[in-house]
Amino acid sequence: xxxxxxxxxxxxxxxxGRNNSRLMEGILKQQQELLGMDSSKYSxxxxxxxxxxxxxxxxxxxxxxxVLSPDDGRLSIVQAxxxxxxxxxxxxxxxxxxxxTVLDSLxxxxxxxxxxxxxxxxxxxxxxxxxxxxxxxxxxxxxxPSHVDVSxxxxxxxxxxxxxxxxxxxx
Amino acid sequence: MLRGFxxxxxxxxxxxxxxxxxxxxxxxxGKSTVMSWIxxxxxxxxxxxxxxxxxxxxxxxxxxxxxxxNRRFAQKAHVQRQEGHSQGFEKLxxxxxxxxxxxxxxxxxxxxxxxxxxxxxxxVDGLMELARQKFSRLLTEHENLERHGVCxxxxxxxxxxxxxxxxxxxxxxxxxxxxxxxxxxxxxxxTSRHEIANAVKEMxxxxxxxxxxxSDVSEVLLGECLYSSNSPNPxxxxxxxxxxxxxxxxxxxTSYSCLVFQSVLWPEYSFWNLCEAVLQYQLSYRSxxxxxxxxxxxxALQQMEADRCCVAELLQHRGxxxxxxxxxxxxxxxxxxxSREERVHCFLNALxxxxxxxxxxxxxxxxxx
Numbered sequence: 364x365x366x367x368x369x370x371x372x373x374x375x376x377x378x379x380g381r382n383n384s385r386l387m388e389g390i391l392k393q394q395q396e397l398l399g400m401d402s403s404k405y406s407x408x409x410x411x412x413x414x415x416x417x418x419x420x421x422x423x424x425x426x427x428x429x430v431l432s433p434d435d436g437r438l439s440i441v442q443a444x445x446x447x448x449x450x451x452x453x454x455x456x457x458x459x460x461x462x463x464t465v466l467d468s469l470x471x472x473x474x475x476x477x478x479x480x481x482x483x484x485x486x487x488x489x490x491x492x493x494x495x496x497x498x499x500x501x502x503x504x505x506x507x508p509s510h511v512d513v514s515x516x517x518x519x520x521x522x523x524x525x526x527x528x529x530x531x532x533x534x
Numbered sequence: 535m536l537r538g539f540x541x542x543x544x545x546x547x548x549x550x551x552x553x554x555x556x557x558x559x560x561x562x563x564g565k566s567t568v569m570s571w572i573x574x575x576x577x578x579x580x581x582x583x584x585x586x587x588x589x590x591x592x593x594x595x596x597x598x599x600x601x602x603x604n605r606r607f608a609q610k611a612h613v614q615r616q617e618g619h620s621q622g623f624e625k626l627x628x629x630x631x632x633x634x635x636x637x638x639x640x641x642x643x644x645x646x647x648x649x650x651x652x653x654x655x656x657x658v659d660g661l662m663e664l665a666r667q668k669f670s671r672l673l674t675e676h677e678n679l680e681r682h683g684v685c686x687x688x689x690x691x692x693x694x695x696x697x698x699x700x701x702x703x704x705x706x707x708x709x710x711x712x713x714x715x716x717x718x719x720x721x722x723x724x725t726s727r728h729e730i731a732n733a734v735k736e737m738x739x740x741x742x743x744x745x746x747x748x749s750d751v752s753e754v755l756l757g758e759c760l761y762s763s764n765s766p767n768p769x770x771x772x773x774x775x776x777x778x779x780x781x782x783x784x785x786x787x788t789s790y791s792c793l794v795f796q797s798v799l800w801p802e803y804s805f806w807n808l809c810e811a812v813l814q815y816q817l818s819y820r821s822x823x824x825x826x827x828x829x830x831x832x833x834a835l836q837q838m839e840a841d842r843c844c845v846a847e848l849l850q851h852r853g854x855x856x857x858x859x860x861x862x863x864x865x866x867x868x869x870x871x872x873s874r875e876e877r878v879h880c881f882l883n884a885l886x887x888x889x890x891x892x893x894x895x896x897x898x899x900x901x902x903x
Contacts, residue, residue, distance in 0.1 A: 533649020
């Protein structure tokens with residue numbers, strides 16, 4: 364089943380950076396416990412507003428887990444903006460060169476996070492709370508009551524809802 | 535004792551309900567106050583009761599709408615698509631009135647996305663024509679708009695629109711610029727990514743002009759370069775027709791907003807749907823306030839840290855080898871922060887002036903029949 368739904372799962376924590384390492388530890392531990400010998404097939408990457416130091420080979424059947432922090436949202440866009448402004452200051456670029464495509468490729472350069480197709484939002488707060496604003500322009504947002512004791516049925520139900528979405532892309 | 539308290543609360547509530555003045559615009563008797571963009575709509579008794587109950591809790595000041603479902607409504611009602619869009623506009627006018635009745639004085643709507651240009655020429659032309667009609671009509675109601683203090687803003691890349699429509703829009707925006715009782719922001723030829731990229735472009739322009747430095751670029755500054763810079767972020771974003779995505783609308787501004795997805799089709803939107811959304815906002819209010827406060831604290835810390843780094847760099851360049859004492863360092867930091875704020879202030883004024891000039895130029899070109 365994992366192979367079919369191989370792709371990116373990302374989680375974000377709202378409060379502070381300290382929780383990221385604990386979540387990371389938790390994920391690695393769970394990986395060992397649940398997957399045992401297979402755990403090496405699934406790479407877990409700790410982002411925390413860093414850059415991709417190594418390109419993980421993503422095979423079509425491999426699941427990649429990226430753990431994000433609030434800094435991966437607006438702050439990444441700000442950093443890309445600073446980079447472009449520095450280039451303009453050095454006369455390597457002009458302001459007229461800046462458009463959606465340029466900004467988009469710059470954002471992908473430092474951190475290759477593809478646009479999520481689906482966001483599963485856990486908890487009662489009806490907000491994205493700063494999650495990847497640039498990337499979620501067309502993302503379906505499905506709310507689940509809690510991340511505690513999520514059953515396979517809950518997850519599958521969400522995926523079925525996703526499958527029924529009809530994206531007209533403006534047309 | 536509890537019964538006594540309940541009785542007092544009930545009496546207080548009823549007094550408030552019957553004696554409360556509507557917070558919205560006061561209609562002067564005897565004068566025509568008809569506005570095509572804000573429908574006349576009295577609240578029924580039960581609607582007023584509900585409104586007052588809601589107003590006992592926190593109310594959003596700025597609500598954004600993705601008015602989705604016009605075409606599906608047309609199909610359902612067996613009418614032309616164009617009629618669906620027309621009814622959609624009528625519903626906008628009614629919803630604006632309902633918002634004012636609830637004390638919501640700023641509304642932002644997603645009227646036309648840059649992606650919508652992909653639709654058939656017939657539909658796009660139809661929508662442009664609808665916009666022409668509505669903006670032209672708006673301009674004839676100038677007196678009422680002034681009386682009610684309605685400020686219309688249009689956000690988007692207007693250069694993508696036919697020139698005559700650009701001129702009409704500019705005239706409407708310039709005519710209502712000074713009004714400040716309620717605000718309607720219409721996103722037309724808009725996507726959020728374009729808006730963000732444009733904000734970055736403007737900051738780069740600021741660097742080119744020598745008004746700001748790359749190190750002045752911050753989350754706060756980017757926010758002030760968006761088309762929506764004259765508005766606070768929306769408290770509540772509502773999308774109708776059952777879709778659960780943002781479709782490139784206000785992605786930056788709604789990061790900490792309450793998102794409500796409702797299945798009702800836009801032309802069928804009712805007062806009760808609006809109340810349901812506001813209730814959802816009230817339920818998420820505490821968490822969102824906390825998250826927003828935390829985020830703002832983080833922004834302030836980041837700015838301070840950035841200023842410290844810049845000062846450290848400056849001192850290094852200027853350095854004569856002698857280490858600085860903490861008091862002088864603090865003084866340098868305060869000076870640097872003050873000069874950065876001054877720079878940014880001048881830049882934002884220049885940007886506002888640049889934008890105002892575009893609108894006033896277009897407006898003076900316009901010939902209204």
